[in-house]
Amino acid sequence: MAKVVVVGSGIAGLVTAVRASAEHEVTLITKDVLGESNTHYAQGGIAAVTSTDDTIAEHIADTLVAGAGLCWQPAVEMLCEHGPESLNELIQFGVDFDRKQGELSRGLEAAHSHARILHVGGDATGAGISNALVQTVKAANVRILEYTLATEVMLDDAGQVNGLEIYSSDGMHVIPADVVVLASGGAGQLFRHTTNPAVTTGDGIALAYRAKALLTDLEFYQFHPTALAVPGSFLISEAVRGEGAVLINNKGERFMQRVHPLAELAPRDVVARGIQQEMMAQGGDPVLLDATALGEEFLNNRFPSIMAYCRKVGLNMAAKPIPVTPAAHYWMGGVATDLFGRTTVPGLFAVGEVGCNGAHGANRLASNSLLESIVSADRAIEVLDQPWPEGFALDRLKDQPPLATIEMPSISRMEEDLQPGKHVVDRVELQTLMWDLVGLARDHAGLTKAQHELNLWRPVARASRTFADFEDANLLRLARAMVAAALARLESRGAHFRLDHPETNPDFARPIVVKKA
Ligand code: SIN
Numbered sequence: 001m002a003k004v005v006v007v008g009s010g011i012a013g014l015v016t017a018v019r020a021s022a023e024h025e026v027t028l029i030t031k032d033v034l035g036e037s038n039t040h041y042a043q044g045g046i047a048a049v050t051s052t053d054d055t056i057a058e059h060i061a062d063t064l065v066a067g068a069g070l071c072w073q074p075a076v077e078m079l080c081e082h083g084p085e086s087l088n089e090l091i092q093f094g095v096d097f098d099r100k101q102g103e104l105s106r107g108l109e110a111a112h113s114h115a116r117i118l119h120v121g122g123d124a125t126g127a128g129i130s131n132a133l134v135q136t137v138k139a140a141n142v143r144i145l146e147y148t149l150a151t152e153v154m155l156d157d158a159g160q161v162n163g164l165e166i167y168s169s170d171g172m173h174v175i176p177a178d179v180v181v182l183a184s185g186g187a188g189q190l191f192r193h194t195t196n197p198a199v200t201t202g203d204g205i206a207l208a209y210r211a212k213a214l215l216t217d218l219e220f221y222q223f224h225p226t227a228l229a230v231p232g233s234f235l236i237s238e239a240v241r242g243e244g245a246v247l248i249n250n251k252g253e254r255f256m257q258r259v260h261p262l263a264e265l266a267p268r269d270v271v272a273r274g275i276q277q278e279m280m281a282q283g284g285d286p287v288l289l290d291a292t293a294l295g296e297e298f299l300n301n302r303f304p305s306i307m308a309y310c311r312k313v314g315l316n317m318a319a320k321p322i323p324v325t326p327a328a329h330y331w332m333g334g335v336a337t338d339l340f341g342r343t344t345v346p347g348l349f350a351v352g353e354v355g356c357n358g359a360h361g362a363n364r365l366a367s368n369s370l371l372e373s374i375v376s377a378d379r380a381i382e383v384l385d386q387p388w389p390e391g392f393a394l395d396r397l398k399d400q401p402p403l404a405t406i407e408m409p410s411i412s413r414m415e416e417d418l419q420p421g422k423h424v425v426d427r428v429e430l431q432t433l434m435w436d437l438v439g440l441a442r443d444h445a446g447l448t449k450a451q452h453e454l455n456l457w458r459p460v461a462r463a464s465r466t467f468a469d470f471e472d473a474n475l476l477r478l479a480r481a482m483v484a485a486a487l488a489r490l491e492s493r494g495a496h497f498r499l500d501h502p503e504t505n506p507d508f509a510r511p512i513v514v515k516k517a
């Protein structure tokens with residue numbers, strides 16, 4: 001029986017905790033209330049092949065096309081092949097997928113060749129999955145620590161995980177652990193506009209980085225094309241476009257047909273940039289999503305949460321087009337792992353959005369993220385108590401030798417450096433800088449400016465940090481790492497668009513690795 005500590009309570013953390021608890025002593029730590037995560041807010045659904053006119057080969061092909069040449073094929077195959085089994089697993093956990101006459105209802109989303117998106121409560125898929133798994137975890141033999149932040153992965157002299165330092169209202173403690181599974185999601189809070197909740201400060205990726213794990217694909221951050229253009233943002237699911245809603249400019253003209261043959265259902269990066277261009281052409285005003293042709297009754301049934309949120313802010317999607325804008329949504333990059341979620345630090349796993357095994361490449365296919373979370377959690381369970389293979393190395397990096405390996409200087413050196421001109425990191429300033437200079441379109445001048453600014457900022461000294469200060473230190477580390485990777489990729493590919501290098505270079509279809517010096 002191993003001592004397993006799981007960090008995070010989205011789908012990946014909850015599935016890992018409940019399944020590991022059958023054989024191991026499991027502690028699950030989570031920063032907020034159990035279940036508060038990106039998963040909870042997912043709308044569109046989970047992609048899996050469940051109909052006879054669809055095939056795994058087509059799901060694989062769609063994922064590879066969206067990934068813009070950077071996907072690692074074995075990871076894509078594993079993801080899509082496990083789709084039907086993972087779906088059944090969720091059904092066993094009590095997730096009640098929407099059905100029509102007993103048959104699973106399947107929605108269409110951008111860049112999918114078939115309607116294969118399963119959903120719960122119309123557009124409340126994440127909440128449906130999260131609620132069922134939270135109940136399952138509460139009933140399992142899992143010690144749950146809420147409102148607790150992981151602050152450091154502890155390693156023994158051989159570099160093997162032996163504990164996790166945590167911070168809560170009781171202060172700092174170390175939990176002994178044979179295995180730490182990071183399942184703490186992404187870092188939407190790096191950007192001024194995001195569809196992610198406040199907890200997404202990239203803590204897991206930063207923890208792994210501090211433990212000297214390799215990170216990959218950090219320059220690929222996905223911006224969802226359609227967040228409601230109101231303060232605080234709110235995701236308007238791709239499924240709304242999948243059902244037939246169209247994007248129009250302020251003259252009432254559809255513009256995506258000029259940009260891509262798939263128009264509103266083109267890959268996400270293409271639609272997001274198409275919207276950004278149109279917004280620039282109309283002085284920064286948001287574009288409009290016109291769903292009026294779908295009718296109020298259909299919209300209320302299919303998208304009850306979106307309709308309710310729109311009503312709350314004085315909008316009615318059935319009566320009038322609603323203003324939308326891109327917003328930061330999902331990090332394709334993260335802690336480099338093998339197909340079992342193993343990182344380059346023995347005893348440290350990364351599953352779900354925090355990890356990166358190459359399945360999403362440069363741009364994740366819609367609704368592949370919930371799927372990837374459960375598949376990666378299930379694979380990690382298979383090897384959880386096994387020693388790291390002798391001479392462990394990541395097969396992806398053998399198949400796709402890194403384009404560059406960047407060694408980042410530690411920010412702790414900056415903590416001690418009290419030169420004039422340095423100041424403590426401010427979250428809103430950081431988010432604004434990242435949105436303006438490291439967002440949907442980047443160039444050398446903007447990235448260099450961002451790098452310069454970020455190098456002037458330092459975190460609050462460790463001994464006097466609050467919860468939010470720890471998060472800000474993590475955001476600063478990750479912002480610096482993302483900028484370094486974005487500067488090094490001298491091409492445009494998927495979600496990484498360089499105004500000064502708009503072409504895709506076939507020789508660059510390889511990951512960039514970032515690690516702590
Ligand atoms: C959406 O509902 O549009 C989001 C789905 C996803 O990010 O995969």
